[in-house]
Amino acid sequence: MVARISASDLRRLVDDDADFELIDTRPPDNFAAWHAPGARNVPFKPGDVDVAQRLREQTGLEPDARIVTICAMGITSDHFATALEQAGYENVTVVEGGMRAWSAVYDTVTVPTDADDVTIIQVQRRAKGCLGYLVISRRTGTAAVIDPTRHTAEFVSLADRHEVEITDVFDTHVHADHISGGRKLADEVGATYHLGERATERGVQYEFDPLSRNDVVTVGDLSIKALAVPGHTTEMANYLVNDVAVFTGDTLFTASVGRTELQFGDAAAADGAALLYDSLHGTLLAEPDSVLVCPGHFALEADGTSSEVTPGEPVFATIRALRTAAPLLQLPEAEFVARLTANLPEKPPNYETVIAINTGARDLTDEQEATKLELGPNNCAIAEQTC
Numbered sequence: 001m002v003a004r005i006s007a008s009d010l011r012r013l014v015d016d017d018a019d020f021e022l023i024d025t026r027p028p029d030n031f032a033a034w035h036a037p038g039a040r041n042v043p044f045k046p047g048d049v050d051v052a053q054r055l056r057e058q059t060g061l062e063p064d065a066r067i068v069t070i071c072a073m074g075i076t077s078d079h080f081a082t083a084l085e086q087a088g089y090e091n092v093t094v095v096e097g098g099m100r101a102w103s104a105v106y107d108t109v110t111v112p113t114d115a116d117d118v119t120i121i122q123v124q125r126r127a128k129g130c131l132g133y134l135v136i137s138r139r140t141g142t143a144a145v146i147d148p149t150r151h152t153a154e155f156v157s158l159a160d161r162h163e164v165e166i167t168d169v170f171d172t173h174v175h176a177d178h179i180s181g182g183r184k185l186a187d188e189v190g191a192t193y194h195l196g197e198r199a200t201e202r203g204v205q206y207e208f209d210p211l212s213r214n215d216v217v218t219v220g221d222l223s224i225k226a227l228a229v230p231g232h233t234t235e236m237a238n239y240l241v242n243d244v245a246v247f248t249g250d251t252l253f254t255a256s257v258g259r260t261e262l263q264f265g266d267a268a269a270a271d272g273a274a275l276l277y278d279s280l281h282g283t284l285l286a287e288p289d290s291v292l293v294c295p296g297h298f299a300l301e302a303d304g305t306s307s308e309v310t311p312g313e314p315v316f317a318t319i320r321a322l323r324t325a326a327p328l329l330q331l332p333e334a335e336f337v338a339r340l341t342a343n344l345p346e347k348p349p350n351y352e353t354v355i356a357i358n359t360g361a362r363d364l365t366d367e368q369e370a371t372k373l374e375l376g377p378n379n380c381a382i383a384e385q386t387c
Helices: 007-015 028-033 051-059 076-086 098-102 152-161 182-189 197-202 266-282 319-325 333-342 351-359 367-374
Strands: 003-005 021-024 066-070 091-095 106-111 118-125 130-137 142-146 165-170 192-196 209-211 216-219 222-228 237-241 245-249 292-295
Touching: 003 007, 007 066, 007 091, 007 098, 021 051, 021 076, 051 076, 066 076, 066 098, 076 091, 091 098, 118 152, 118 292, 130 152, 130 222, 130 245, 130 292, 142 152, 142 216, 142 222, 152 165, 152 182, 165 182, 165 216, 182 192, 192 197, 192 222, 197 209, 266 333, 292 319, 351 367
Parallel strands: 003 091, 021 066, 066 091, 142 165, 165 192, 192 209, 245 292
Antiparallel strands: 106 118, 118 130, 130 142, 216 222, 222 237, 237 245
C-alpha cells in the first residue's frame, strides 16, 4: 500500500528544503492556475498505461527518487503512486486530501509590538494568501478575531491554546476571493459579529452589529475603532486597535492596494479608485507613523510562491514606511486612479458566487463545493505589486 503524508507534512518538507520531487497529476490547466511550490505536472487519470515511462520522459526521475504525489483530493494521485510502485519506484508518497488539504494549511505568527496590553497573532492561510488575526487583551483574557476564514477551528483552537475567550468577531468587508468564517465563528463561540454599517447595502442578509465611522468596540483592554475606508468596496471598514495596529483588509497591503472593480464594475473602477485614494490619504495614512499596518492578504503567485512572505514570519509594515516609500502612495490622485484602472487584473474565480455566500444570499452546500469555489490564490490586489 502506498504511504501517505498530511498536507502539514508537505509543508515541513517544503520549508526544510527536503530532497524530494512533488508531482501534481491534475490536468495542465488546473496545474497552471494554481499549484504547490516546486510541483511538476505529470497529468494522469486512472487507466493510463506506461505511467513510469511517461514520468521518466517528462521529469527524468528514476525508481530511486523520493517522490510525493498530489492531485485535487488525493484520489487520482493515489492511483498514480500505486502505478509507480508497481513499476518499481521505491519511495512514493501521496498527500492525503490533495490540494483541498493544502488549501487548508495555516501558519500562525506573532506580530511584534511594543505594547504591553495587546498581543496580535497573524493566521496565514499559506495556499491562498489570506491573513486573519487573533487580537488578545493580555490582562483580561479576552480576544477579538478579524477576518477569519471558513476554517473556523483554526481560530477556536488558537484561542484555546492562548487560554482566551473570543468575545467579538470582525469582518473588514464582504470578501470576494474566499468564504468568510466570520458569521459562523461568532455563532460557534457566542461572540458579537461586526461589519461596516453599509454592509446592508451590499445585500448582507444575516445579523450583524453595524459599525459607523469612528464607532469603538471595547474588548477587555482593547479599544477597536472602526474606520470607514470605501474604495475596494463601499462598506469597507478597517479597525484601529489601541493606536498600535490597524487591520486594513483589502484596502492597503504591504506591497499593493486593493482593486476597485469587483464591486463597482469595470466601467466604474475609476470611481472606486478615487474613493480609495481619499480613504488612503484622508484616513489611513493620517494615522501616527508607528501604527502597524496588518493587511488581509499577501501576494501569492500561481506557483505557490511569494516574494512578500517568508513562512513563519509576520506580514506587516508601518504607516510611516508605506506613506513615505510606497510608490503608488506618492502619486497624485489622477495618476493613482489611472494606474489602478489601466490594466485590470483577472477576476478571482467564482467571485460572484463567493460574494453571494458571504452575504447570505446563497447557501454553501458542502465542503467539496467550498473547496472548488476557493481554488487558486487570492486576487484582490491590483496586478502591479509595486506599492
